[in-house]
Every structure is written in C-alpha cells, then in structure tokens.
Amino acid sequence: xxxxxxxxxxxxxxxxxxxxxxxxxxxxxxxxxxxxxxxxxxxxxxxxxxxxxxxxxxxxxxxxxxxxxxxx
Amino acid sequence: xxxxxxxxxxxxxxxxxxxxxxxxxxxxxxxxxxxxxxxxxxxxxxxxxxxxxxxxxxxxxxxxxxxxxxxxxxxxxxxxxxxxxxxxxxxxxxxxxxxxxxxxxxxxxxxxxxxxxxxxxxxxxxxxxxxxxxxxxxxxxxxxxxxxxxxxxxxxxxxxxxxxxxxxxxxxxxxxxxxxxxxxxxxxxxxxxxxxxxxxxxxxxxxxxxxxxxxxxxxxxxxxxxxxxxxxxxxxxxxxxxxxxxxxxxxxxxxxxxxxxxxxxxxxxxxxxxxxxxxxxxxxxxxxxxxxxxxxxxxxxxxxxxxxxxxxxxxxxxxxxxxxxxxxxxxxxxxxxxxxxxxxxxxxxxxxxxxxxxxxxxxxxxxxxxxxxxxxxxxxxxxxxxxxxxxxxxxxxxxxxxxxxxxxxxxxxxxxxxxxxxxxxxxxxxxxxxxxxxxxxxxxxxxxxxxxxxxxxxxxxxxxxxxxxxxxxxxxxxxxxxxxxxxxxxxxxxxxxxxxxxxxxxxxxxxxxxxxxxxxxxxxxxxxxxxxxxxxxxxxxxxxxxxxxxxxxxxxxxxxxxxxxxxxxxxxxxxxxxxxxxxxxxxxxxxxxxxxxxxxxxxxxxxxxxxxxxxxxxxxxxxxxxxxxxxxxxxxxxxxxxxxxxxxxxxxxx
Numbered sequence: 004x005x006x007x008x009x010x011x012x013x014x015x016x017x018x019x020x021x022x023x024x025x026x027x028x029x030x031x032x033x034x035x036x037x038x039x040x041x042x043x044x045x046x047x048x049x050x051x052x053x054x055x056x057x058x059x060x061x062x063x064x065x066x067x068x069x070x071x072x073x074x075x
Numbered sequence: 076x077x078x079x080x081x082x083x084x085x086x087x088x089x090x091x092x093x094x095x096x097x098x099x100x101x102x103x104x105x106x107x108x109x110x111x112x113x114x115x116x117x118x119x120x121x122x123x124x125x126x127x128x129x130x131x132x133x134x135x136x137x138x139x140x141x142x143x144x145x146x147x148x149x150x151x152x153x154x155x156x157x158x159x160x161x162x163x164x165x166x167x168x169x170x171x172x173x174x175x176x177x178x179x180x181x182x183x184x185x186x187x188x189x190x191x192x193x194x195x196x197x198x199x200x201x202x203x204x205x206x207x208x209x210x211x212x213x214x215x216x217x218x219x220x221x222x223x224x225x226x227x228x229x230x231x232x233x234x235x236x237x238x239x240x241x242x243x244x245x246x247x248x249x250x251x252x253x254x255x256x257x258x259x260x261x262x263x264x265x266x267x268x269x270x271x272x273x274x275x276x277x278x279x280x281x282x283x284x285x286x287x288x289x290x291x292x293x294x295x296x297x298x299x300x301x302x303x304x305x306x307x308x309x310x311x312x313x314x315x316x317x318x319x320x321x322x323x324x325x326x327x328x329x330x331x332x333x334x335x336x337x338x339x340x341x342x343x344x345x346x347x348x349x350x351x352x353x354x355x356x357x358x359x360x361x362x363x364x365x366x367x368x369x370x371x372x373x374x375x376x377x378x379x380x381x382x383x384x385x386x387x388x389x390x391x392x393x394x395x396x397x398x399x400x401x402x403x404x405x406x407x408x409x410x411x412x413x414x415x416x417x418x419x420x421x422x423x424x425x426x427x428x429x430x431x432x433x434x435x436x437x438x439x440x441x442x443x444x445x446x447x448x449x450x451x452x453x454x455x456x457x458x459x460x461x462x463x464x465x466x467x468x469x470x471x472x473x474x475x476x477x478x479x480x481x482x483x484x485x486x487x488x489x490x491x492x493x494x495x496x497x498x499x500x501x502x503x504x505x506x507x508x509x510x511x512x513x514x515x516x517x518x519x520x521x522x523x524x525x526x527x528x529x530x531x532x533x534x535x536x537x538x539x540x541x542x543x544x545x546x547x548x549x550x551x552x553x554x555x556x557x558x559x560x561x562x563x564x565x566x567x568x569x570x571x572x573x574x575x576x577x578x579x580x581x582x583x584x585x586x587x588x589x590x591x592x593x594x595x596x597x598x599x600x601x602x603x604x605x606x607x608x609x610x611x612x613x614x615x616x617x618x619x620x621x622x623x624x625x626x627x628x629x630x631x632x633x634x635x636x637x638x639x640x641x642x643x644x645x646x647x648x649x650x651x652x653x654x655x656x657x658x659x660x661x662x663x664x665x666x667x668x669x670x671x672x673x674x675x676x677x678x679x680x681x682x683x684x685x686x687x688x689x690x691x692x693x694x695x696x697x698x699x700x701x702x703x704x705x706x707x708x709x710x711x712x713x714x715x716x717x718x719x720x721x722x723x724x725x726x727x728x729x
Contacts, residue, residue, distance in 0.1 A: 007302075013079070013186060015371045016141060019316050037305040039193065039378035044306050066135045069128065 006053065008043045010036065011072040021071055024063040030056035043073060076187060083183050090117035090176055098169065107160035111153070114168035122149070122175035139323040144361045147327075149175050151334075151358035152702060155351050170702045174362055181710035185371055188717045192375065195724060196382030202254045202273035202294045204238035210282060220272075221289045231281045237274045240292045241283035243267060248278030255297065256657040257388030273297065296648065297656075300390055304381050305374075307393025311677050315373045319366045326364035326692075330357040333696060352698070359695040362705040368684040372716035373677055379723035380673030387726060388656035389666045396652045399635050400670035404615025406565050406663065407604060409629070410572035410579065412622030413639060413660060414586055415547040419468045421476035422528060422548075424451040426541040454541045458533050460486050461497055461506045469529060472545050492516065496531070507534040514539065528578065546578075552661045553586045559664035563671075566615070569607065571600045600629045608634075620663055622647070637663060668729040676723050680716045687712050 012018050018038035025034035025043060030051035035044045045060065047053055054075070061073040076084070094117040097110075104110040119126075122145070129146040132138060152171035160166025207220040210228040220238040223229060228244065231237055237250065247265035252258070255273045264270055270283055273294035289295055308316075334357035338348035377394040384391050391397050411417045426449045449457070459477035462470035463486055474481060489499035495516060496509010507517055514521040514532050519539045521532040528546030532539070550556075557568060570588045572579045572595065579593035592603055608617055619626075619633035622640055627650040630636030638651035640658030648654050655662045691708045694700035700708075 014141075014182070014367070015374055016319060016367070019319070019370075020137065020140075035306040035308075037302075037374075039189075039374055040302050040305045041193075042302060042306070044303075067132075067137050069131050 004051075004053070005044060005046045008045065008057070009074040010041050010043045011074075012038065012041070012068060013070060014038075017068040017071065020067040021064045021073075024067045025060045028056060028060045028063050031060060034060075077190065080183060080186055080190075083179060083186075086121050087176065087179055087183065090121035090172075093117040093120065094169075094172060094176070101169075107157070107166050110160075110166065111157065111168055114172055118149070118153075118168075118172045118175055121172075121179050125175065125178070139327055141323075141365050141367060144323065144327070144365055145175065145178055147330075148358040148361040148702075151354055151361075155355045155358070158351050174702055174706045177706045177710050178365075181367070181713050184710075184714055185367065185717060188721065189371065189375060192379055192382075192721055192724065196378065199382055199386035199724075202236070203298060204236045204272060204294060207238035208232065208235075220292075223285055223289065225285055225288055227285050229283050229285060231270075231276045231283060233276055233278060233280065235276050237270050237272050237276060237283070238292075238294075239272050239283075239285040239289060240270065240287045241285040242269055243281055244284050245282035246280050248276050248281050250274040251277045252657075255293070255388065257386060258657055258659070296645075297385075297390065300392060300648065300654070301381065301385050304391060304393050305378055307395050308374075309377060309394035309398045311398065311674075311681070312373055312377065312394060315369055315681075319370050322366055323364070326361065330360045330364070333357040333360055355702075356695060356698055359700060359702050359705045360692060362702055363688060363691040363695050363700070363709060365709050368688075368709070368713035368716045369681060371713070372680045372684065372720040375717060376673060376676045376680060376720040376723045379721055380669060380676075380726075383673075383724045383726040384666065384669045387662070387665060387669070389662055389669065390648075390654040390656065391666070391670075392652050392654070396635055397670045397673055399616045400618070400653065400667055401674040402616045403565060403618045403635065403667055405567045405569065405607060405611055405617040406560055407569045407571060407607060407617060407619045407633065408588065409600070409619075409621040409626055410570050410574060410582060411547060412624065412658070413550075413620050414553050414570060414582060414588070415549055416658075417547065417622060419472040419529070419545050419547055421455070421472055421543055422546045423544045424455055424476075424541070425522070425543070426451045426454045449535065449540055451541075454533055455543065457501055457506050457535055457540070458508045458531060458543055460501045461489070461499055461508045461533075464489055465491070465497065469531065469545055473531070473543070476543075498534075504536050506536075508532070549582065549585060550658070550660055552659055556660035556664060557587045559661055560667070563664045563667045565664075565667070569603075571595055571603055573597075597625055597628070600626065601632055604629055604632050608632075618653075618663070620660070622658070626650075637666070639663075665726075665729060669726045672726060672729065673723045676719055680719055683719075684712050684716050 012021060015038045018036045022034055022036035025031055025045060030048050031045055032048050033046040047056060057075045061075065064071050064073055097113045104113065125142045125145050129142040132140055132143055149171040152174065153168055156166045156168045204220050206217050207223050208230040209216045209218045209223055210230050215230050223239055229238065243264050243266050245266065249261035249263045250270060252262055252274050261277060272292040334354045337353050338350050342348040377397060380397055381391055408414055455477050459473045459481055462473050463481045463483055485502050487500045489497060491497045492513060495513035496507065498507035500506065507513060508531050511521040511532060514534065517534060519534055522542055528544045531543045531545060533541055533543065560568060568588045569590045570583055571592050574593055576593040579591050583591035595603065604619055611617055616634035618635040618637055619629050620637045620639060621630055622638065627646065630638060630650045635653060636651045637653045637655060638647035639655040653666060687708055691700055691705060695705060
C-alpha cells in the first residue's frame, strides 16, 4: 500500500535525510521524499499497521532533523 | 515570507546591529576576553540554531552535515583568534561571526527562493477548484468539491472553475482550457457536452451532472501526476544525493588531515609547525565544502522545468523522463490521431456515371438530374442511408457529411460483404456502396481514380453513380511540427501506420516525415520500434508518439512514450511517460526544447558550482583563500545557482 503525506522541512539535504530515516523504519518498504513538493510517499510492507508505522517514521525523522514535521 | 523566514531575518538584522559597534570599537577594547565576548553576542544571535542542530546531529549519529561543518569551522576560527590573542597578536573573531552570518543569509535566501518558486509553480497549475455550487431543491449551496457525489447537479457560473467532470444538462457556454492545455482556445459546450474540471467557464451559466468524484476528476488526476513527477528522480538528482552522502565526510577527513599532517611533517623536518595557520586553513576548507548550492539547485531546476512544462499543457511524469527527453534523436509517430486528426471526413463527392451511356430511370430517383446522373447531395444521401446500419468509421463520416437525420425505415434488405461494402434497397431501389471489388462483384467498373484516401463507389439501380472520397485530415500544424522537430535536433522521423502504402506515402510526403512503414498491425509497431531501437544502439533516445488508443505496448517499449490529445483519456495518461494535453503535434518539439533547457541548466549548475568549489578548496588548502573568500564564494555560488535554476520555469517562448 502506498500513501502520501505532507511534510515540512527547511532544506533539500534535510529532506534527503528524512527519506533515509523513513526507509529505515520497520514496516516501510520504500519511501520517497520530495523537497520541492513537500510530500513524502510511503510504501508500506504487507500487513503493516499504518498509523503506528507512521508515528515511528515521524519519530525517526525527528531524530535526524529535529525541525521537521510529518502531517499524519 | 513565512514565520521561520521572518524570524531568521530579524536575527540577521539584530546580529548586524550588534556587530557594527563592536567592529568600530575593535581597536580600543582593552582585553582579549572582553573582545571575544562582544563578538560572541552576534555570533550566538545568528547562529545558535546551527550549533543546536549540530549538537543534535552528533547525538543522533548524524555527524557530517552542513551544521556540523559550519560549527567546527567557526569554532576553529574563534580558537585560532584566541590562540593568536594569547600569544600577543590582535586576535580576529570577525571572520567567524561573518561566516555564520553570511551562511544564514544564504539559508534565508535559499528558503525564500524555493518557497517562491513552489508558489509560482502551483500558481501555474492553478486548476484545483476551491468549491462547487451544488444544486439542491432549486437552491444553490456552496460546498467543498470533495463532498459532491457522482450524479449530483452542480451550477457553474461565469468566471468560475469547473470543479468536477460532468455532462452539461442545461445552458451553453464556452470554456477556457488554458490551465489544462496551455492554449487559450475556447471550447464551446452546450447541453450534452462533456466538461472537464480545471477549465474556466468564460460564458454563461451551466448546469452540470457530475460523472466523477473529486479524486477521480481530471483536475485531481493532473495535479497528482504533476506532484508525483517530482518523486521520480533523475540520474542527476540521484548522483547529487549520492555525491552529498560521500562528499561531506570526505571533506571533513580531508580538513582533519590538513590540520594535522602538515604541522607534523614540518615539525619532523625540524621547522616551525605553524599549527594555528594549518587549523585556520582546515576551517576555511570546511566552509568552502558546504554542498548546499548543488544540493538545492538540481532538484529546483527539475521542479521548475516540470512546472513550466505543465503550464504549457505538457505533463512529464518525472525528472528521469525530462532527462531522456533532452536526448531524443529519433521520433516515431503513429499516423492516425497524431499526424492526422484521426477522424475520417468526406473530402469530396464525385457524382456522375462512368459514362455507360445509360439514362437515369425517371421513376427511381426523385429529382434526378436530367441526364440520369445524381446531384452530389443525392449521392451522399444514398451512401449515408445504405451505410446507416454500420458503425464503421467510414459510415459514421458519411452520416456526418450528409448532415440530416437518417430515416432508417427507408432502408431495407441490407447485406454486407465483408471487405467490400454493403448493398440493399433504399426506397425500394437497389443501392450498393463499397470498394471497387464490390463494383466488380456487381458487374460494374468503378472509376479508377487516384485520390488519396478511402474511396466509396456508389451504384444505384444497378448503375454506377459516382464515388465519395473519405480521408483522414492532416492536422493543421503537422508540417510545422516536423520542421520544428528537425530544428530541435531530431535526426530521424519515422511514421508507422496500419494504412495502405499509397495513402501513407502521400501523407508522409505532405508533412515531411523521413521514413514511413505502412500496412502494420498494432503488434508490428512494437517490432518496428524494437528494430529502430537496436539500430540506434543507445545513441540518443527514441520517442514514440501515439494518441494513447491501442498503443500502450509501443508507448512503454519506447524510451519515452508520448501520448497526445490525452485530455480526459485515462488509459493514455496511464501508459505514457509524457502526456500532451491537447493534440497539437508542435508540442513534441516544445517538450524536447523544454527538456533541453532544463538539462542544460542542471549541467551548468553542476559544473559551475562544483568547479568553483574545487578551485576554492585548492586555494584554501595552499593558503591563498581566507575565510572571507570561502564564505562569499559559498553563498554567492548558491545564490547564482538558485537563480539559474529558476530560469527553467520560463519556457513559454521556446
């Protein structure tokens, strides 16, 4: 399953970091962050608990870039 | 400016105001630690968040980022100043403050420029409807378009955006499709016509029954496509993000080596190690090494390119296709719907016997000409009637040319000979319409005319009565489109068609296509594209242009599949890599030019930014560039690269 989320972040390199952080999260198969459109597209693993995974994604993103936001 | 940007601007101004008196009084400050304190105030005002982020990064194992680079570099510069002051020197802290200040000015500019172009591009694609006027119990209610169910009736007033796709049930107007197609050619609609969301009602009030929900409407789909395009990253973008991942750590270690190795070597050689000097050089090195200019300008260029293209009615589904598009050397066309309109039209009607000398049978034709020949209208009438039961495009075009409602009760005893035509009775008179084989079958000789197109011979009452020529019309801009393609650097244009050799040759000659291959079945087209691909062998890419109907396999086989006239056709939007919203073939050349411009800008930025960095790094390492040059080159390169990237948005006059 794929879902797109709005995000907020300040720089292109930070967006890149968020993408890597999201990819590392359990339950996430793939993630693409577009700094230009401020969107995060997440592909979940089969049977993943989407809301829980997204909380985790946001947590991981905050670790690498504390001033970022993922609108779940 | 948003809140964050205003905040940063305020801090920059405050830091400058603090800094000025300190600089003026610099010479008369009695002690070095008081001077350091005075310089630290503006430093912390403008740079505290950088320090915090660097600290945060270190704690979370994200060591090598820009914040870290700036923190280490400025700390190093301050440390060198302190060392200098303690050893009786003047102690210069201004550089460290200036580096932080200018870095933040650069950040502010970058954030502002990106936000601005983000808004510019969404303005260009201003097709998202804000509301819909729902018609309920004779009342108009303004609602969110997402809440409107399929089959509801909505009212579109003059000047309003069409919020959802639907069918007009009342009223007539003309729609401005500029936001969708890039061309402001009005499209007239009246009862029964389809309207697409995203158009603007330029005329009267329309009542429309919706046929889609908001998420499925044309406007939503296009917006989705444009937004998703940015997530399909090109080779250059991937290169840059990989580059940034390795580059920063490498530079950090290089700086460390620069700070440590030369003093050791000098000390071993029995000379003065000059530790402060080498630490200063290492800090300069770090300042120069910030990769921001490249990291921001490459995706920005692509985004601006994609945005500019979509404003022209050219939807490119990803930066990777923009890249491939810039490299197109061969363009393959499907004939129908691309070079030609794809709608068959009666181009001429030739009434007249083949001169068998026979006179017309008075009773058979009401109002027949004195010589027994028929008027063109009559010929058309017979042909339209006898073909009325068929749904073949040819009979459709006969009906359209006839222009009057067809009275089916006049037609009896219809039979069809596949591949030849039909015969039967109209008003009780035997009529036959078909190709020359049918005429021979009926014992007549059709006129052997040489006109291009499909020829329908008509026989009435067992006598040859004339023929009608039906042809697919060339698109008015087809010839110009081919010239434009050649001008845009396309080496080879190829037309593939299922048509007969003769008709295809003629069309090819008319529009000026290099090669033509006729008589092809849809699967032959895939074979041909594969053959062409192997002939090219990787030198430039191959684009296939089709109308999106029945050519999905070819569209996906080519390097780039371009579907045209795709407004409202889901299949085409799905299958193609590039979607031309209207059906103007000139847009193909335009799409190539837009891609070239965008890729050109990307290359300029990579070469320019990395080139300047490299030069400065070398100058810094050998001690020819101080920290001022380092930060000015860093911010300057970034500003120029961003401004250059925004140029990709301006593609209207290409």
